Amino acid sequence: MKYSGIWILAEQDGGRVQRISYELLTRGRELAEKRNTDLTAMIFGHDINADDLQELIDCGADRVVAMEASELEHFLVEPYSACMLRIIEEYRPEIIIAGATSTGRTLMPYVAIKAHAGLTADCTVLDIEADTGNLLQTRPAIGGNILATIKTPSHRPQMATVRPRSTKPAAKQPGRSGEIIRLEATADLLTSRVRRVGFEASEESHSLQDADVVVAVGRGIKKSENIPLMQELADALDAALGASRDVIDRGWMSYPHQIGLSGKTVTPKFYLGAGVSGSIQHLAGMQTAETIVAINTDPDAQIFNVADFGIVGDLFEIVPVLTEKIRQVKGNG
Amino acid sequence: MRIIVPIKQVPETNAVRMDEETGTMIREGVEAIINPLDLYAIEIAIRMRDEHGGEVVVISMGPPKAVKALREAIAMGCDSAVLISDKAFAGADTWATSYVLAGAIKRIGGYDLIICGERATDGDTGQVGPGIASFLELPVASYIGKVDSVAEKSCRVHRLVETGYEVLEVDLPAVLTVVKEIADPRLPTLRGKQKARKMDIPTWAGGDLKVEPDKLGLNGSPTRVVKIHKPTVARNCQKVAAADEQAVEQAVDQLVAFLQGKDLM
Numbered sequence: 001m002k003y004s005g006i007w008i009l010a011e012q013d014g015g016r017v018q019r020i021s022y023e024l025l026t027r028g029r030e031l032a033e034k035r036n037t038d039l040t041a042m043i044f045g046h047d048i049n050a051d052d053l054q055e056l057i058d059c060g061a062d063r064v065v066a067m068e069a070s071e072l073e074h075f076l077v078e079p080y081s082a083c084m085l086r087i088i089e090e091y092r093p094e095i096i097i098a099g100a101t102s103t104g105r106t107l108m109p110y111v112a113i114k115a116h117a118g119l120t121a122d123c124t125v126l127d128i129e130a131d132t133g134n135l136l137q138t139r140p141a142i143g144g145n146i147l148a149t150i151k152t153p154s155h156r157p158q159m160a161t162v163r164p165r166s167t168k169p170a171a172k173q174p175g176r177s178g179e180i181i182r183l184e185a186t187a188d189l190l191t192s193r194v195r196r197v198g199f200e201a202s203e204e205s206h207s208l209q210d211a212d213v214v215v216a217v218g219r220g221i222k223k224s225e226n227i228p229l230m231q232e233l234a235d236a237l238d239a240a241l242g243a244s245r246d247v248i249d250r251g252w253m254s255y256p257h258q259i260g261l262s263g264k265t266v267t268p269k270f271y272l273g274a275g276v277s278g279s280i281q282h283l284a285g286m287q288t289a290e291t292i293v294a295i296n297t298d299p300d301a302q303i304f305n306v307a308d309f310g311i312v313g314d315l316f317e318i319v320p321v322l323t324e325k326i327r328q329v330k331g332n333g
Numbered sequence: 334m335r336i337i338v339p340i341k342q343v344p345e346t347n348a349v350r351m352d353e354e355t356g357t358m359i360r361e362g363v364e365a366i367i368n369p370l371d372l373y374a375i376e377i378a379i380r381m382r383d384e385h386g387g388e389v390v391v392i393s394m395g396p397p398k399a400v401k402a403l404r405e406a407i408a409m410g411c412d413s414a415v416l417i418s419d420k421a422f423a424g425a426d427t428w429a430t431s432y433v434l435a436g437a438i439k440r441i442g443g444y445d446l447i448i449c450g451e452r453a454t455d456g457d458t459g460q461v462g463p464g465i466a467s468f469l470e471l472p473v474a475s476y477i478g479k480v481d482s483v484a485e486k487s488c489r490v491h492r493l494v495e496t497g498y499e500v501l502e503v504d505l506p507a508v509l510t511v512v513k514e515i516a517d518p519r520l521p522t523l524r525g526k527q528k529a530r531k532m533d534i535p536t537w538a539g540g541d542l543k544v545e546p547d548k549l550g551l552n553g554s555p556t557r558v559v560k561i562h563k564p565t566v567a568r569n570c571q572k573v574a575a576a577d578e579q580a581v582e583q584a585v586d587q588l589v590a591f592l593q594g595k596d597l598m
C-alpha cells in the first residue's frame with residue numbers, strides 16, 4: 001500500500017481541542033490542495049468534546065481519527081507514540097505535521113525513529129512538490145542565522161513540527177462535511193513507564209502569546225527599576241509585556257516573557273519595541289506581527305528594518321509622553 | 334548508579350558570522366564549546382552521583398577535535414568519557430545521530446539514566462534525546478526543570494510545559510532532557526583539569542559498535558538539507574526623529590495618528 005494523505009496531530013487539553021490544532025489545519029489545507037489529496041486530523045485523549053471534533057471538520061479536516069482512553073488524557077510518550085504508530089500502520093500517511101509544542105517535540109522524534117521517517121523540527125514554512133509529494137520544510141538553525149530547506153526524498157511518512165503561532169488558525173467554513181472515526185486504543189498500546197502524578201499551573205505563561213498587542217522591553221531600559229515605565233505603557237495599550245533575551249538574562253523579567261528564537265513566538269496585531277536592537281533571534285519571534293513600531297536611539301538599529309513606524313530617540317523621553325497621550329485618546333474614545 | 338551524558342560540541346553561536354554569498358557559516362576563528370544546555374545535563378548528573386554514588390560517563394559523537402569537549406566535562410567532575418568518531422558518521426541527521434549514540438550507550442551498558450540537553454544551539458532540533466530513548470526502547474521525560482527525588486527503580490521530576498509543570502514519576506532506566514533551570518553548572522576545578530589532561534579517552538568507530546553500515550551518516554539519514562539561505566526582513570519604515578522635547582511631542586502625535594489610521598487604538 002502506498003503512502004498518501006496529509007495528516008495533522010490535533011492536541012487537546014482537558015478534552016478541549018487546542019488552538020495549535022487549527023493552526024495546523026491552515027497548514028494542512030494548503031498542502032492538501034496543492035497535492036490534491038485529503039486532510040485528516042488525528043487526536044488522542046479522553047472524553048474529547050464532540051463539538052470540538054466536529055469543529056476540526058468545519059475548519060478544514062476531511063476526516064478526524066480519534067483514539068480515546070483514560071490513559072490518553074494527558075500526553076505520555078509511550079502510549080501516544082504507540083497510538084501514532086498504529087495510525088501510521090493502518091492509514092500510511094504521506095505527511096504528518098504536529099505543533100512544535102512540548103508534546104509534539106517529544107512525541108514526533110520518538111515516533112520518527114520507529115517509523116524510520118525523516119523529521120524536521122520547528123518549521124516556519126512548509127511547501128510541497130505537487131508531483132513527488134516531497135515536503136519542502138524551511139526552518140531556522142544556527143541561532144536563527146540561517147534558514148535551511150529540508151527534504152525527505154525517499155522515506156515515508158515525512159514528518160515535521162511547526163512553530164506555534166507561525167500561522168493563523170483556520171476559520172470555520174460553512175457547509176463542510178467529513179467523517180469522524182473512532183479507532184480503538186487497545187490495551188497493548190496503553191502501557192507507560194512514565195506516570196503523571198501532579199500538575200503545577202503557572203499563571204503568566206499564556207497571556208503573552210494570546211495578546212493582540214505586545215509591548216517589548218529591550219536592554220535599552222538599562223535597569224529593572226525602569227520596567228514599570230514600560231508596564232504603564234503596556235497597561236495604557238491593554239498590551240502584554242514581553243522582553244528581549246538580554247532583559248531576561250539580567251533577571252529584570254522572568255523567562256516566560258522572552259520573545260524570540262529561544263523564547264516565545266508572538267503574532268500580535270501590534271508589536272511595540274523600545275530599546276530593542278532587533279537581533280535576528282529576537283526578530284524570529286515577532287516579525288510576523290501585523291504592525292511593528294520601534295523606539296530606539298540608534299537610527300541604524302536593525303529593528304527599524306522590520307518596523308512600519310519608528311521613532312529615533314530616547315525611550316525615557318518618549319514613552320511617558322506616549323503613555324499619557326494614549327490614555328487621553330482612549331479616555332475620550 | 335551509572336549516568337550517561339551525551340554532549341555535543343557546537344560553534345559559539347553568539348560569535349557566528351555568515352558568508353553572505355554562500356549562506357554558510359564562517360568557521361575560522363569561531364570557538365568550539367560544549368553545547369550550553371549540556372553543561373546543565375552534566376551538572377545534574379554529577380549532583381545525582383554525589384548523592385547516590387556511582388559514575389558519570391560522557392560521550393560525544395563528532396570529529397576527533399570533539400575530545401576537547403569531553404576533557405572539559407571530565408574537568409567538571411565526570412568520571413570517564415568516550416569519543417564516538419568515524420568518517421562514516423559525517424552528515425548524520427537526528428535519526429542517524431540517535432542511532433549511533435544509542436549503539437554506543439548499549440556498548441557501555443548497565444545504565445540507569447541518560448541525560449541530554451533539551452536542544453543543541455546549532456542544529457537546534459531537540460530531537461536527539463527522544464531519538465536515543467526510542468532506539469533503546471526507554472521512556473523519555475523531556476523539558477525537565479527539576480529532579481525531585483531518585484529511588485532505586487524510579488525518579489520524580491518536574492517537566493516544563495506551556496501551562497506549567499507536570500510532575501512525573503519515571504521508571505528507570507530512562508532518558509531525561511533538561512532545560513536551564515535544572516541546576517547552575519559548576520566551573521572546572523584545577524584538579525579536575527589535571528585529571529582531564531591525563532585521562533585516556535577511547536575512540537569508538539562504527540566497527541566498535543553493533544550498527545549497520547547503511548544506517549550511518551548521510552547515507553543513513555532520511556532528511557536532506559537542500560538549500561541554505563539568509564533570512565531576509567524588510568518593511569517600509571516611516572521613521573521620525575525625536576531629538577528634543579518638541580520633536581518628541583510631534584513624533585508621538587504622528588505615531589498616535591498612525592495607529593488610529595490602522596484602527597489599533
Ligand SMILES: Cc1cc2nc3c(=O)[nH]c(=O)nc-3n(C[C@H](O)[C@H](O)[C@H](O)COP(=O)(O)OP(=O)(O)OC[C@H]3O[C@@H](n4cnc5c(N)ncnc54)[C@H](O)[C@@H]3O)c2cc1C
Pocket residue numbers: 142143217218219220221243244245246247258259260261262263264274275276277278279280281282285295296297298301313314315316346347454
Ligand atoms: C542561540 C541564540 C538564541 C537567542 N535567542 C534569543 C531570543 O529568543 N530572544 C531575544 O531577544 N534574543 C535572543 N538572543 C540574543 C540576541 O542575539 C540579542 O543579544 C538580544 O536580542 C539583544 O537584546 P536587546 O535588543 O534588548 O539588547 P541590545 O542588542 O543590547 O540592544 C539595546 C538597544 O537599545 C537601544 N537603546 C539604548 N538606550 C536607549 C534609550 N535610552 N532609548 C531607546 N533605545 C535605547 C540601543 O540603541 C540598542 O539598539 C539569542 C542569541 C543566541 C545566540
Ligand SMILES: Cc1cc2nc3c(=O)[nH]c(=O)nc-3n(C[C@H](O)[C@H](O)[C@H](O)COP(=O)(O)OP(=O)(O)OC[C@H]3O[C@@H](n4cnc5c(N)ncnc54)[C@H](O)[C@@H]3O)c2cc1C
Pocket residue numbers: 119120121139141142148150338339340341342368370371374392393394395425426427428430434448449450451452453454455456457458459460461462556558
Ligand atoms: C541547518 C541544519 C538544519 C538541520 N535540521 C535538521 C532537521 O530538521 N532534522 C534532522 O533530523 N536533522 C537536522 N539537522 C541535522 C542535525 O543538526 C544533526 O543530526 C545533529 O547531529 C544533531 O542534531 P541537533 O544539533 O539538532 O541536536 P539536538 O537534538 O538539538 O540535541 C539535543 C541533545 O542531544 C545530545 N546530542 C546531540 N547531538 C549529539 C552528538 N553529536 N553527540 C552527543 N550528544 C549529542 C546532546 O545532549 C544535546 O543537548 C540539521 C543540520 C543543519 C546544519
